[in-house]
Amino acid sequence: MTLVEARPAVHVGPFLTVPNGITVVRTVAAVTAGLAALVAGSMTLLVVAYGIYWLGDMLDGLAARRLGQETRAGAVLDIVSDRACTAVLCVGLIALVPGVAVVASVFLPSFMVLDTMLSLAFLCWPVISPNDFHVVDRRVWVLNWSPVAKAVNTAGVVGAVALGQYRVALAVAIAVLVVKLWSAVRVAGLLRRDGRA
Incomplete structure (x- = not known):
């Protein structure tokens, strides 16, 4: 007896794509810059972190469309990465501007x-x-x-x-x-x- 209902598999797409690479790089860079801004108490670094996040978020979507590499896996990665960036940057903003x-x-x-x-x-x-x-x-x-x-x-x-x-x-x-x-x-x-x- 199987516990998984038999349905056609949904194709999620490859994980190793240019857009997913951009998503990972922009997330690591934005979170790192955001944490550095928090530690240093630097609004300039926080603005840079937001810039990295938004520019990278636009670039990964553009790359996915232009290269024909839009995938369900990439969409989920983008959604999760947006939350990681937003959580860190919002906490930084609250710390710097109560x-x-x-x-x-x-x-x-x-x-x-x-x-x-x-x-x-x-x-x-x-x-x-x-x-x-x-x-x-x-x-x-x-x-x-x-x-x-x-x-x-x-x-x-x-x-x-x-x-x-x-x-x-x-x-x-x-x-x-x-x-x-x-x-x-x-x-x-x-x-x-x-x-x-």
């Missing part, structure tokens, strides 16, 4: 838990990554993984903080949280609808 703690208390759990679960939900359907979730549900995709949604999700909050607009950052973080909660309820419904719950 006034952002309230914003971080809304943003960090929303991104680390709720957004992670939403981002990994693509694994329940035969799509390569959250970038393809429009095939499953266009509204959820538009609100979470369209280019505009991706920018607002993290950069909107961090950008407002960088400009010293903590109330704006908090408002954006709360709005993103509400969108994530709505999306989670919708995805739960989609899972039931498609018999994947």
